Structure formats: C-alpha cells, structure tokens
Amino acid sequence: MSALLFDFDGVIVHSEPLHYAAISETFAAHNMHFSEETYYQRYVAYADRDLFPIIARDCNHDLTAEQLETMLEEKWTRFAALVKSKGVEHFDATLDLISHAHACNITIALCTAAMRRDVDLILGQLNILSKFATIVSANDVPKSKPDPAPYSLACKRLNKSPQNCVALEDTPGGIASALGAGCKVIGVCHTLPAHRLHQATRVVASSRDLTVDAMLAMLTPLWS
Incomplete structure (x- = not known):
C-alpha cells in the first residue's frame, strides 16, 4: 500500500446533513423541492456544479449559467453558516x-x-x-x-x-x-x-x- x-x-x-440542508433550502428558495430520501438515494457524491443541473432537471427546470452560479453561491453561504453555527x-x-x-x-x-x-x-x-x-x-x-x-x-x-x-x-x-x-x-x-x-x-x-x-x-x- x-x-x-x-x-x-x-x-x-x-457533513452530508449540512449539505442536504443547504442544498434543499437553496432549491426551495427557487421553487424546486426534493426529499431527503431522494438526496441520499440519487445525489450524494456529486460535486455541486455537476449536481445542481441534475436536481433542476428532476424538478422540470433548466438552469441558465447565471442561475447556476447564483445558486452555487447561495448554497455556499448557507453551508458556511451552518458549519459555523452548528459545527461538523x-x-x-x-x-x-x-x-x-x-x-x-x-x-x-x-x-x-x-x-x-x-x-x-x-x-x-x-x-x-x-x-x-x-x-x-x-x-x-x-x-x-x-x-x-x-x-x-x-x-x-x-x-x-x-x-x-x-x-x-x-x-x-x-x-x-x-x-x-x-x-x-x-x-x-x-x-x-x-x-x-x-x-x-x-x-x-x-x-x-x-x-x-x-x-x-x-x-x-x-x-x-
């Protein structure tokens, strides 16, 4: 080895629970919703940049490049706040x-x-x-x-x-x-x-x- x-x-x-919370809140703010069960069955392991368009398509939306960048920043802000407030x-x-x-x-x-x-x-x-x-x-x-x-x-x-x-x-x-x-x-x-x-x-x-x-x-x- x-x-x-x-x-x-x-x-x-x-940290996956914090990622789920930050991602689901971000998508909910844009009127897209998915369950925690779906997150763990389908979405874990993906990088956010790859994952967000997949979630959007599953919710019958297509993200523009600008929307993607906006949502990535929104998710990071939420995630960082959770890490600092709750710890990991x-x-x-x-x-x-x-x-x-x-x-x-x-x-x-x-x-x-x-x-x-x-x-x-x-x-x-x-x-x-x-x-x-x-x-x-x-x-x-x-x-x-x-x-x-x-x-x-x-x-x-x-x-x-x-x-x-x-x-x-x-x-x-x-x-x-x-x-x-x-x-x-x-x-x-x-x-x-x-x-x-x-x-x-x-x-x-x-x-x-x-x-x-x-x-x-x-x-x-x-x-x-």
Whole structure:
C-alpha cells in the first residue's frame, strides 16, 4: 500500500446533513423541492456544479449559467453558516487512522467532490490539513466523481501507481471513481448500508474497523 486516499464527506466528517440542508433550502428558495430520501438515494457524491443541473432537471427546470452560479453561491453561504453555527461532526476513528498512517510514513491524500473552500473551512477547524500530501477537490478536475478523474489526478500528483493505492469511500459514485482510476477501494458504511457499497473491493461497517494492519490484511492477498 503506497498511498491511502481519503474521501471527505462521509469518511472524515459527517457533513452530508449540512449539505442536504443547504442544498434543499437553496432549491426551495427557487421553487424546486426534493426529499431527503431522494438526496441520499440519487445525489450524494456529486460535486455541486455537476449536481445542481441534475436536481433542476428532476424538478422540470433548466438552469441558465447565471442561475447556476447564483445558486452555487447561495448554497455556499448557507453551508458556511451552518458549519459555523452548528459545527461538523467528525469520525474519531478516521482521524486516528490518518494520524496512524501518517506516523507510519504512508502517503495520505484527500480526494473529494467537495469544493476546496468547503475542505479548507472544515479541515482547518480539525487542524489536519498539513497531514495530506495533496488535496484533489472539485475545483481541480473537469469532471468530478463518479468520473475517475479525481483519483487519477491524485495518484499522478503523488507519483504513485493506482494499483498500489487504497481509497476509502462511502458512496457508490465515489467507489466507481476510485475503481475507474485503478485503485483498490474500501467501502465504509457511514452514510449508506453495505449492500449499496457492494462494488467496493472490501466493505467495513465503519472506520472503527480500520487500522493500517487491518487494511494490509484485507488487501495484501490481492497484490500477491
């Protein structure tokens, strides 16, 4: 295992409820509505810029370029306010894994469909930004998850073969992105049940089940 690539929302932090609240309020302000169930079934893992036109079409609307930019800014304002007022839950076991992997000199990267300003806002609060050798966000790629581009770019920046990299993901779209780039993937059931993550190389109930040794035990037979 030459590098460990972490998804952000749903693996390091439990921010999807805040994203849902900010996005649903933004669309409601423009007379478009969808349920929380629909959000988790259809919309998680997409970058906002890719997601907003999809939601609009599902609501029988087409967004102009100007409307898209306006709604993205409205969502960011709402999301940032929620983060500052409510805080963001994080997964202690994932933070422990990041610290342990860092101490073991395993290269660590972040690969997310979130905007970079989301990442900086939240990881700055957690004081772990410096542990990541590189961060690939939605700002860095023309196509975000489920496209392989984010993970391909992360591996390229790290100068690591994707076949020797392990991604931690919590959604089918994220899993598809990492597999498409050639990485091994451990599905983490923080957001969705195990059957929704069945395409991952391995699936665990939570990051509490993951240590460096446990991941090596799971995946080393696949490299031999």
